[in-house]
Amino acid sequence: MTTQSLELNVAAEFTRTPGPRKRSEGEYSGEEFLSLLLRPRFIAALEAGVSLRVNLDCAAGYPTSFLEEAFGGLAREFGSEKVAANIELSCDDEPYLVEDIKKFIREAKTTR
Amino acid sequence: MRWLIGGLLLVIGALAGWLLPVVTGLQLGHTVEVGSLFHALATLVVALLIGYLYSEHSSSKRADTGLLLESLREAKAAFAALQQAALPCHRTKKLTQQEQTALTVAERELSNAIHSFEYAVSCCKIRPHLIDVDKLKDARAVLKDSLTDTPFPGPYDASARSRINSSFKSVRDELTGIAFAVSRR
Numbered sequence: 507m508t509t510q511s512l513e514l515n516v517a518a519e520f521t522r523t524p525g526p527r528k529r530s531e532g533e534y535s536g537e538e539f540l541s542l543l544l545r546p547r548f549i550a551a552l553e554a555g556v557s558l559r560v561n562l563d564c565a566a567g568y569p570t571s572f573l574e575e576a577f578g579g580l581a582r583e584f585g586s587e588k589v590a591a592n593i594e595l596s597c598d599d600e601p602y603l604v605e606d607i608k609k610f611i612r613e614a615k616t617t618r
Numbered sequence: 619m620r621w622l623i624g625g626l627l628l629v630i631g632a633l634a635g636w637l638l639p640v641v642t643g644l645q646l647g648h649t650v651e652v653g654s655l656f657h658a659l660a661t662l663v664v665a666l667l668i669g670y671l672y673s674e675h676s677s678s679k680r681a682d683t684g685l686l687l688e689s690l691r692e693a694k695a696a697f698a699a700l701q702q703a704a705l706p707c708h709r710t711k712k713l714t715q716q717e718q719t720a721l722t723v724a725e726r727e728l729s730n731a732i733h734s735f736e737y738a739v740s741c742c743k744i745r746p747h748l749i750d751v752d753k754l755k756d757a758r759a760v761l762k763d764s765l766t767d768t769p770f771p772g773p774y775d776a777s778a779r780s781r782i783n784s785s786f787k788s789v790r791d792e793l794t795g796i797a798f799a800v801s802r803r
Contacts, residue, residue, distance in 0.1 A: 523719050526771050533715070567722030569766035600726060602733055606759070 510556040511594060514547045517564035527571035536575030544576050548584070551592060562597035573603075574610045581614035679803075682742040686800045689738040693731040694793055700724040701786060704765055706772075708779055713771040725762055728789075732758050749799050754792040761785040 516524070520543055525534035544560075551558035562568065581589045589611050595604045703724035706717045713721065736751045764785040769778055 523715075524722075525718065527768055532718070532771055566719055567726035569718075569722055569770050570763050571767045571770050574767065600729060600733075602729060602755075 510554075511559040512547055512551040512554065512556055513559050513561065514543060515561045515563075517562075519543060522564060523566045524568050524572040526569065527575040534572075536572040536579065539572070540576045540579045544580055545583070548580060548589070548593070557592050557594050559594040559596065562595065562603055563599045565599075568600070568603060570606075573607055577607050578610040578614040581611045586611055586614055682744075683800060683803065686735075686738055686742060687797070689731075689735045690793065690797055690800065693728070693735050696724070696728040696731040697789060697793060700728045700761075700765075704782065704786075707765065707774045707782055710773050712773050718771045721765060725765060729758060729762065744803065748803055749796055750792075751796075754789070754796060757785070757788040757792045761789050 516539070520539050521534040523534060524536070524539070525532045527535060528537050529535050548558050577589070577593075580593075590608065593611075595607055597603045700721075703717075703720045706713055707721075732751075732754060736755070739749055739751055761782075764778070764781045769775065774782065
């Protein structure tokens with residue numbers, strides 16, 4: 507278990523109004539978040555041997571498609587166990603989101 | 619108030635016991651046995667204790683029910699607001715940016731209201747089988763998916779719109795069922 511972590515704040519670094527699943531469907535998509543921030547930061551955390559702490563507070567709300575594409579997409583790429591072991595989620599605004607995202611990571615299929 | 623009525627009845631009983639021989643001219647014996655007096659006193663103490671405990675339990679339960687119903691009213695208001703925000707999903711066009719944000723904000727309000735209700739239930743001494751919050755949470759999750767998973771942000775086809783309608787119905791039914799369970803407990 508790592509004791510240090512890299513930070514990723516969705517509202518401060520990406521948007522306060524997360525959008526749809528794919529770039530083609532609109533702005534601030536889960537696909538865009540995955541490629542611009544989540545994947546690079548996750549790789550950096552793995553290389554540094556620390557966990558990635560994702561803060562989901564201060565956004566207007568998270569569509570299921572955004573969360574599934576971003577976190578499920580990361581799990582499809584790196585494997586559910588690896589992602590679950592190296593990512594920490596925090597959301598005081600919507601505490602139940604943490605469980606929802608863990609489910610997306612756990613149940614990520616190879617294609618969606 | 620209940621104690622006042624009890625005290626009044628006690629005074630009326632004592633007065634009636636004193637006045638009855640005077641009014642009717644009956645000759646009553648006035649021998650007092652210490653054992654009987656103790657029995658009467660013990661019975662009185664037990665009756666008062668039971669009355670007190672029941673009164674405490676009853677007022678605590680009434681307060682809990684009031685708070686739970688208030689919390690449930692907030693969830694119902696959030697549910698109604700989400701229904702309004704979801705109306706554009708029934709058009710055959712993609713949601714505008716403003717409509718997307720309104721939908722996710724309204725969905726979050728409902729989810730938070732249900733989360734608060736779950737917390738309220740955990741604060742009350744309720745037997746878990748009486749109020750099934752898990753079923754409500756599951757229905758909430760299905761509703762969220764029907765609104766904000768693919769094909770969000772639309773257009774929603776007939777099958778997606780049908781799923782939205784049935785998900786709304788499930789949440790409404792759960793809220794109604796819980797309202798009855800809270801009121802009747």
